[in-house]
Amino acid sequence: MLPIGKLSAATGVKVPTIRYYEQIGLLPEPGRSEGNQRLYDRAARDRLAFIRHARDLGFPLEAIRELLSLTDVPTHSCAAADAIARRQLAEVEARIARLDSLRGELQRMISHHKGGTIAECRVIEVLGNHALCQHDHAGETGF
Amino acid sequence: MLPIGKLSAATGVKVPTIRYYEQIGLLPEPGRSEGNQRLYDRAARDRLAFIRHARDLGFPLEAIRELLSLTDVPTHSCAAADAIARRQLAEVEARIARLDSLRGELQRMISHHKGGTIAECRVIEVLGNHALCQHDHAGETGF
DNA sequence: CCTAATTCCTCCAGTGACTATAGGTTCAAG
DNA sequence: CTTGAACCTATAGTCACTGGAGGAATTAGG
Numbered sequence: 001m002l003p004i005g006k007l008s009a010a011t012g013v014k015v016p017t018i019r020y021y022e023q024i025g026l027l028p029e030p031g032r033s034e035g036n037q038r039l040y041d042r043a044a045r046d047r048l049a050f051i052r053h054a055r056d057l058g059f060p061l062e063a064i065r066e067l068l069s070l071t072d073v074p075t076h077s078c079a080a081a082d083a084i085a086r087r088q089l090a091e092v093e094a095r096i097a098r099l100d101s102l103r104g105e106l107q108r109m110i111s112h113h114k115g116g117t118i119a120e121c122r123v124i125e126v127l128g129n130h131a132l133c134q135h136d137h138a139g140e141t142g143f
Numbered sequence: 144m145l146p147i148g149k150l151s152a153a154t155g156v157k158v159p160t161i162r163y164y165e166q167i168g169l170l171p172e173p174g175r176s177e178g179n180q181r182l183y184d185r186a187a188r189d190r191l192a193f194i195r196h197a198r199d200l201g202f203p204l205e206a207i208r209e210l211l212s213l214t215d216v217p218t219h220s221c222a223a224a225d226a227i228a229r230r231q232l233a234e235v236e237a238r239i240a241r242l243d244s245l246r247g248e249l250q251r252m253i254s255h256h257k258g259g260t261i262a263e264c265r266v267i268e269v270l271g272n273h274a275l276c277q278h279d280h281a282g283e284t285g286f
Numbered sequence: 287c288c289t290a291a292t293t294c295c296t297c298c299a300g301t302g303a304c305t306a307t308a309g310g311t312t313c314a315a316g
Numbered sequence: 317c318t319t320g321a322a323c324c325t326a327t328a329g330t331c332a333c334t335g336g337a338g339g340a341a342t343t344a345g346g
Contacts, residue, residue, distance in 0.1 A: 003342090005293060015294085016334060024332095035341045037294055050271045057245055057270075061332070067270065070261050078264030082256050085266045089249040092242050099239045102200055106232040113225050118213050121221030123228045127200075127210065128193045146313090148322060158323090163304060178312045180323055204303070 001031075001039040011048045018048065026051060026065060059088055144174075144182040154191045161191065169194060169208060202231055 008015045021027045027047060030038045040048075047068070054064045063084050070081050105126075112122040126132045151158045164170045170190060173181045183191075190211070197207045206227050213224050248269075255265040 003294075014334080017332085019296095020333060033294095033341085035294085037341070046271065054270050055332090057248060058242075067267065071267055071271075074260060074262035076261050078256070078259060078261045078266065081261065081264050081266040082253065085249060085253050085256075089246065089253060092246050092249060096239060096242045096246065099201075099235050099242070103232065103235050103239065105200060106228060106235060110225065110228050110232060113221070113228075116221060117217060118219050118221045118224065119217035121224050123224045124210065124214055124221065127197050128189065128214075130192065130196055146323075157305085159305065160303085162324095167303095176312085176323095178323085180312070198303090 001041060002045065003033075004038050004040070007040045007045060007048065010045060011052050013048055013052050021048070021051065024061070026061065026068070057088065058092060059084070063088065144184060145188065146176075147181050147183070150183045150188060150191065153188060154195050156191055156195050164191070164194065167204070169204060169211070200231065201235060202227070206231065 002010065004015050004018055008018060018027065022029060027044065030040050030044055033039055051064055054067060067081060067084060070076060109123050109126045118124060145153065147158050147161055151161060161170065165172060170187065173183050173187055176182055194207055197210060210224060210227060213219060252266050252269045261267060
């Protein structure tokens with residue numbers, strides 16, 4: 001049985017984050033010691049490692065909640081898990097595409113930079129005058 | 144002189160967001176009508192368009208604040224503006240690299256998916272067992 | 287066995303960049 | 317002159333944490 005600090009060290013999830021996950025119902029309330037300190041078993045550690053890994057892959061907590069609820073019924077079809085992963089992949093690909101175009105514009109902005117004063121600065125100029133850039137950046141920022 | 148709704152339509156920045164920018168000191172307090180409604184001039188519109196464009200490029204508000212303070216002294220060297228843009232480019236490139244590796248792992252996860260029950264699900268399995276993935280995801284999530 | 291350092295507890299506030307809601311006022315069109 | 321849209325302020329909520337205050341419990345060293 002691990003106290004919260006050891007669990008944190010074992011999973012790489014910070015202590016306040018573990019308590020936060022408990023607070024929002026992503027982790028069940030663990031047992032307590034006589035002195036009221038949380039004690040975690042192996043199942044809790046596995047669950048937290050799962051959450052950590054999914055977070056690292058960019059899954060939002062709501063998707064993780066859904067994935068966890070799937071694992072609670074192991075005989076259920078895994079089509080839903082597959083769908084969540086595909087959604088996440090599409091999301092990641094959209095972000096990459098978006099960032100690629102931002103990179104292009106930033107690179108153009110910087111490569112035109114010749115020094116001098118703010119009044120002649122290409123960076124400031126491009127930011128101030130949208131017509132100077134090829135980018136359409138429709139609305140959502142991607143961040 | 145534009146009321147806030149017209150300014151919003153002209154720049155693509157939502158009304159509450161404009162008021163928020165004023166609140167945090169990114170936009171100066173505009174003049175008011177007799178009935179206490181905000182009225183914006185051309186300078187305000189240009190400044191907001193600048194902010195909008197920089198936000199679209201992913202600059203955080205603090206960087207934008209700095210860029211705006213640079214434009215207030217047009218005779219100053221633009222090296223600082225260049226540095227901010229380069230920092231932003233580096234940030235964007237780091238995010239792209241990170242997302243590329245996530246994409247790889249998600250693709251592997253999905254391509255190994257064969258259907259069946261949750262108990263046999265590759266997606267769930269990879270998420271639960273870090274050893275099954277090549278990805279090192281060191282700590283920061285990139286999101 | 288005692289002390290000191292560390293870890294733990296709860297609660298509350300803050301982050302970034304908005305977004306939404308409630309409840310009221312002013313403006314412009316018909 | 318009335319109606320409805322647009323405006324006002326203030327507050328709270330979003331996501332996923334992070335940090336601090338102030339105090340209790342545990343552990344390691346002497």
